[in-house]
Amino acid sequence: MAAHLILQKILKTGRVSEPAPAADPALRTRVQALQAEILRVFGQAVAVRHVDAGSCNGCELEIHALNAPQYNIEGLGVKFAASPRHVDVLLVTGPVSRNLETALKRTYEATPEPKWVVAMGDCGCTGGLFGASYAACGRVADVIPVDVEVPGCPPTPTALLQGILAAVSGGR
Amino acid sequence: MSAFDSLNPQAIGKHLWRLRLAAAQLPGLAEAVREDGGQLVALWGSDDRHLGAGYAVHVVFLAARGLVWVSAGLAAEAPAYPDLAAVFPQAGRMQRATWDLLGIRAEGAADGRKWLRHGAWPADAHPLRKDYAGEPVRETDAYPFVRVAGDGVHEIPVGPIHAGVIEPGHFRFSIIGERVLKLEERLGYTHKGIEKRFEGMDPDTGARLAGRVSGDSHVAYAWAYCMAVEAATGAQVPERALWLRALFLEIERVANHLGDLGYLGNDVALSFGLNQFWRLKEEWLRLSEALFGHRYLFDRVVPGGVAADLVGGSALAEYCLAVADEVRELKAVYDEHAGLQDRFANTGICAPELAARLGLTGLAGRASAQAWDARVQFPQFPYDGLEVNMATHRRGDVLARAEVRFAELFESLRLIAEIIAGMQEGALRADLPQVTAPCEGIGWVEGWRGEIVVAVRLGADGRLDRVHPHDPSWRNWPLLETSTLGNIVPDFPVINKSFNLSYSGQDL
Numbered sequence: 001m002a003a004h005l006i007l008q009k010i011l012k013t014g015r016v017s018e019p020a021p022a023a024d025p026a027l028r029t030r031v032q033a034l035q036a037e038i039l040r041v042f043g044q045a046v047a048v049r050h051v052d053a054g055s056c057n058g059c060e061l062e063i064h065a066l067n068a069p070q071y072n073i074e075g076l077g078v079k080f081a082a083s084p085r086h087v088d089v090l091l092v093t094g095p096v097s098r099n100l101e102t103a104l105k106r107t108y109e110a111t112p113e114p115k116w117v118v119a120m121g122d123c124g125c126t127g128g129l130f131g132a133s134y135a136a137c138g139r140v141a142d143v144i145p146v147d148v149e150v151p152g153c154p155p156t157p158t159a160l161l162q163g164i165l166a167a168v169s170g171g172r
Numbered sequence: 173m174s175a176f177d178s179l180n181p182q183a184i185g186k187h188l189w190r191l192r193l194a195a196a197q198l199p200g201l202a203e204a205v206r207e208d209g210g211q212l213v214a215l216w217g218s219d220d221r222h223l224g225a226g227y228a229v230h231v232v233f234l235a236a237r238g239l240v241w242v243s244a245g246l247a248a249e250a251p252a253y254p255d256l257a258a259v260f261p262q263a264g265r266m267q268r269a270t271w272d273l274l275g276i277r278a279e280g281a282a283d284g285r286k287w288l289r290h291g292a293w294p295a296d297a298h299p300l301r302k303d304y305a306g307e308p309v310r311e312t313d314a315y316p317f318v319r320v321a322g323d324g325v326h327e328i329p330v331g332p333i334h335a336g337v338i339e340p341g342h343f344r345f346s347i348i349g350e351r352v353l354k355l356e357e358r359l360g361y362t363h364k365g366i367e368k369r370f371e372g373m374d375p376d377t378g379a380r381l382a383g384r385v386s387g388d389s390h391v392a393y394a395w396a397y398c399m400a401v402e403a404a405t406g407a408q409v410p411e412r413a414l415w416l417r418a419l420f421l422e423i424e425r426v427a428n429h430l431g432d433l434g435y436l437g438n439d440v441a442l443s444f445g446l447n448q449f450w451r452l453k454e455e456w457l458r459l460s461e462a463l464f465g466h467r468y469l470f471d472r473v474v475p476g477g478v479a480a481d482l483v484g485g486s487a488l489a490e491y492c493l494a495v496a497d498e499v500r501e502l503k504a505v506y507d508e509h510a511g512l513q514d515r516f517a518n519t520g521i522c523a524p525e526l527a528a529r530l531g532l533t534g535l536a537g538r539a540s541a542q543a544w545d546a547r548v549q550f551p552q553f554p555y556d557g558l559e560v561n562m563a564t565h566r567r568g569d570v571l572a573r574a575e576v577r578f579a580e581l582f583e584s585l586r587l588i589a590e591i592i593a594g595m596q597e598g599a600l601r602a603d604l605p606q607v608t609a610p611c612e613g614i615g616w617v618e619g620w621r622g623e624i625v626v627a628v629r630l631g632a633d634g635r636l637d638r639v640h641p642h643d644p645s646w647r648n649w650p651l652l653e654t655s656t657l658g659n660i661v662p663d664f665p666v667i668n669k670s671f672n673l674s675y676s677g678q679d680l
Binding site: 002005006009010013016050051052053054055056057058059060061062063064065067068069070080082083084094095097098099100101103107128129130131133134135136153154156 | 381467
């Protein structure tokens with residue numbers, strides 16, 4: 001009886017979503033601020049489209065981790081969407097490879113205004129270890145306008161959440 | 173009598189061999205390896221003109237004796253070697269990439285299309301040549317896809333930007349109704365010039381770059397790279413460092429398998445699986461950070477040893493038992509869930525015969541009865557004393573690839589406890605000996621996805637002259653195409669996830 005096992009496991013696991021009310025006040029402040037900003041700017045939620053523009057896939061690991069139940073991002077109003085036409089924020093990883101330069105520009109153009117771009121990871125911010133070369137353009141800001149840069153290799157899910165906050169609270 | 177016996181390859185490490193021969197001998201050797209049940213693991217080229225030679229083609233074979241790195245010198249003008257894809261089809265894309273990057277031609281190859289080159293450099297320029305000084309260009313990327321024609325056939329082009337949080341690549345589905353008649357992949361989008369970037373780097377920086385060829389296999393790449401550098405320079409790595417590398421490698425395997433098992437559930441609409449497995453994975457990553465200072469252990473494997481030690485191993489060993497208990501509970505749900513089993517079973521089948529013919533490898537290979545695991549047949553220290561149990565399956569479907577992940581997850585959790593128990597106190601890192609002449613080495617590590625091979629040549633100045641990192645995804649991408657045939661389009665995401673191949677690792 002799979003349903004029985006599932007219910008049993010759900011009950012046993014309980015709620016793992018963070019932040020716990022008193023566990024980490026600093027994180028809670030940020031999370032609450034984020035929610036307030038989302039409410040102010042977008043009314044209810046912010047939709048994010050991830051674009052891998054040449055990453056090593058390390059940053060993608062942390063974007064996935066941000067979707068782990070501990071972070072409960074949909075509860076905060078942050079949702080990853082399938083199409084750039086449906087989003088407010090583009091989350092771009094990688095030193096932009098020349099083979100993806102055009103696809104990234106088109107994705108940017110397909111995203112409706114108002115829009116924000118978060119460049120994620122050391123590569124997205126500076127080109128990182130890969131730098132600019134015959135095959136890579138380097139930092140994201142050299143290809144499309146960037147609002148916020150979140151450094152790290154890769155940045156933690158919390159840092160990423162802070163970056164999205166910084167983007168939407170820019171008040172464009 | 174094996175293919176290599178009469179050729180006397182030189183032993184260059186445990187289970188590692190080196191052989192130099194003429195290019196004309198390659199097809200015959202490949203045939204003999206094939207008859208012995210061996211495989212072609214990797215193929216790449218090098219520009220050796222600055223060393224007073226021409227070019228070279230390098231082929232790595234897997235044989236009964238281990239890994240044999242075969243090199244054949246080629247002319248400085250119009251370098252070419254005989255096609256090997258007719259014997260080992262997996263060589264096809266590797267040969268095409270070698271043409272794009274170095275202008276070394278596989279003569280007689282059936283498929284002469286470009287592979288890693290899109291429109292960023294012209295057809296007559298080859299960026300891995302030492303004298304390449306081309307400026308980037310922006311050409312239209314005209315790529316001749318194979319067309320499927322007929323009544324009711326139509327195409328679905330997908331990517332390079334996908335709908336989920338995954339890496340970029342292009343999939344061209346030719347379908348009739350909902351059934352896939354043909355799937356053709358077009359990769360190379362994340363090509364960022366990694367091999368060129370290595371040139372001139374010092375060995376320590378090179379280790380950081382090697383670990384970022386495919387971030388999800390950071391430890392496997394960093395270890396394989398360091399193994400190659402250490403072999404080239406003759407460094408003696410302290411035993412404790414090797415124990416810690418094995419610990420890191422199994423931690424990496426656990427993290428990836430937890431994540432994949434969650435996504436496999438999610439792709440058949442069991443979000444319970446995603447949330448449970450990702451809860452476990454997040455806890456696992458936090459523990460890695462608490463113990464070793466990085467959630468994915470980036471830059472903890474360094475030339476000559478490791479850059480992090482284990483303190484308080486018994487807590488980690490106990491935690492492994494707790495994780496195993498939780499995974500057992502979740503496996504019971506996956507086993508019992510009729511909807512999940514229905515979607516997993518008989519979906520995305522790669523039959524053992526085809527897997528052998530086309531060279532399927534790693535965990536996907538083991539799910540199709542390709543019983544190779546370097547930790548088992550060709551163990552390096554400390555795996556030679558660990559008696560790793562290999563997980564295999566014959567079904568070759570999504571279910572088999574999930575089952576292999578479960579089995580390997582339990583085995584890695586067991587191994588972590590054994591590694592912690594076996595480790596002795598000792599030094600963590602040794603200095604690399606001074607390099608005075610060009611030297612070469614190769615590293616081979618069984619990563620979570622499959623074998624990671626890194627070949628390194630250092631120059632007389634002690635800096636990197638040529639590095640080729642090789643991902644198992646090279647061999648498995650073509651089999652994702654064949655495994656999708658006859659399935660319905662909505663099953664592609666779960667088939668794709670069940671292989672979970674690296675784009676960055678093969679795009680380089």
